[in-house]
Amino acid sequence: MNFLIVLRKELMEQGRTWRFLIVAAVLALFGLASPLLAKLTPDLLKSIPDMPPGLAEMIPPPTLTDAVVQYVKNMNQFGILLALLMSMGAVAQEKERGTAAMMLTHPVSRLVFLLAKFTALAVVFAVSLGLAAVGCWYYTLLLFEALPWGPFLALNGLMLLAFLVYVAATLLCSTLARSQGAAAGLAFAVLLLLGGIGSLPRLREYMPGRLFEWGSDLVLGGGDPAWPALWVSLGLIAAALTAAWLIFRRQEL
Amino acid sequence: MPPEEIQQYLPFLIPILILQLGLMVAALLDLLRRERTRGPKWVWLLVILFVNLLGPIVYFVVGRKDE
Secondary structure, three states, rough: OOHHHHHHHHHHHHHHHHHHHHHHHHHHHEEEHHHHHHHHHHHHHOOOOOOOOOOOHHHEEEEHHHHHHHHHHHHHHHHHHHHHHHHHOHHHHHHHHHHHHHHHOOOOOOOHHHHHHHHHHHHHHHHHHHHHHHHHHHHHHOOOOOOOOOHHHHHHHHHHHHHHHHHHHHHHHHHHHHOOOHHHHHHHHHHHHHHHOOOOOOOOHOOOOHHHHHHHHHHHHHOOOOHHHHHHHHHHHHHHHHHHHHHHHHHHO | OOOOOOOOOOOHHHHHHHHHHHHHHHHHHHHHHHOEEEOOOHHHHHHHHHOOOHHHHHHHHEEOOOO
C-alpha cells in the first residue's frame, strides 16, 4: 500500500531499463541543438551552391526568436513521441509478462500501482526537460543573448504539463489494451484525435497543444494567455487517470 | 558567413555528438549482451548504427526481449 516504496521501485525500473537515460539524452540533445540550428540555418541555406543571386541577401539573420521557436518545435515533437513510447508499455507490458499479477498479490492497491507509474514517468520527464532547458538556455546565451529566465521557466512548465497529458492518456490506453502493440496503436489514435481537435479554430484554445504557443509567447512577448488550455489539460490528466483506475480495478490479470 | 566562420561553431557540436554517440553505444552494449531480441539481431545492429538517433530509441523501446 505504500506509495513511496512502489514509486521507488518504478523509478529504479526506469533507470534499469535505460528509459530514464533515453528521455534525458534525447531531450537534452535537442535542447542544445535547437539554438545552434537556429544560428546556423541561414548560413547553411546560403551555402547551397545554385542559390540565385539576390536571394541569399534576402535571408534574414538569425535571432533569439528563431532559437525559441526551434526549441519549442523540437520539444513538442520529440517530447510527445517519447511520452507515447515510454508510457505505452507501462501497464500493458506488465500484463503481458504477468508481472502485474505478481506485484498485485502484494498489498498494493491498483490505484497506488497506477499513480506510481504516472508519477515515475512525470519525474523522468521533469528531470529530462530540466536538462534540456538548461542546455538550451546556455547555448542561447552563448550564441544569441540571455533568455529571460522567469518566462523561460514558465515555458518549460507548460510544456511539461502538455507532455503529462500524453503520458496520462497513453497510460489509459496501456490499461485498456492487452498488449503493448495495441496500446501503442490506441495511443497514436488519441494523439491524432487531440491534434485534430487542436487544429479546429474554436476548440484549439482549450487543447494542450495551445500550451506550447502560450509558453513561447511568454518568452518572446505578445500573444494572450491560455488559461482554459491549462485547466483542460489538468482535467484531461485527472480524467485519464481516473478512467484508467476504474477500468484497471475490474480487470482480470 | 564564409566557411571559416561556420567552423567557429564546431565546438558547439561536440556535446551534441557525444550525446548521440552515447545513446548509440548504450544501445549497442545492450544488444551485444542480450541473448534474445524481438526480430533478428543483425537487423537491430543495422538499425542502431544507421538510423540516426531514432534507431537506438526504437531499439530500447521495442527491440528488447526480457530474459
